[in-house]
Amino acid sequence: MNDITPRELEVEALRENDGLTYKAIGEYLGVSPTMARHLYVHAKRKRRDALRRELSHGETECPVNVPFLPSELTALQDLLKHVVQTRRHKGKTLSACYTDRDYAAARLLYNKLTGKD
The missing domain is CATH 1.10.10 (Arc Repressor Mutant, subunit A)
Known part of the structure; x- marks a missing residue:
């Protein structure tokens, strides 16, 4: 940067x-x-x-390659889903949310975990 x-x-x-x-x-x-x-x-x-x-x-x-327990993956997925949904409901457009580094990283990881690549 x-x-x-x-x-x-x-x-x-x-x-x-x-x-x-x-x-x-x-x-x-x-x-x-x-x-x-x-x-x-x-x-x-x-x-x-x-x-x-x-x-x-x-x-x-x-x-x-990082080993995760299934419960850890579920917790991570829930956390990432919360970040994604919280950002979306703050009145910002999806493209505006992508300017936020945390949101972009959470969205990327959430999509990988849920197979939405």
């Missing part, structure tokens, strides 16, 4: 950590609210693309 600029990181932090509006971010940084939104969207897109590259790169490597 080295391609995310320091300014994009700053906008992302101000938006997500501090809960500032694009207008407030723009005033703080001396840019327009539109530019603040543009920087935020680019940061999120770069993170999503980096996650996709990371996840797809992992698929080309040899799989790790």
Whole structure:
């Protein structure tokens, strides 16, 4: 994720950590609210693309064989299902959810466990 600029990181932090509006971010940084939104969207897109590259790169490597008890797999599946359903019900579209690293990883693992690849 080295391609995310320091300014994009700053906008992302101000938006997500501090809960500032694009207008407030723009005033703080001396840019327009539109530019603040543009920087935020680019940061999120770069993170999503980096996650996709990371996840797809992992698929080309040899799989790790980790022994699980059936009850552990069921618990993991239930947990992943909860993450997927919770994100979907927070009023976000499915594509918006994929910008969240935890959701994307949970969705990928859930699909593998349930055979929905």
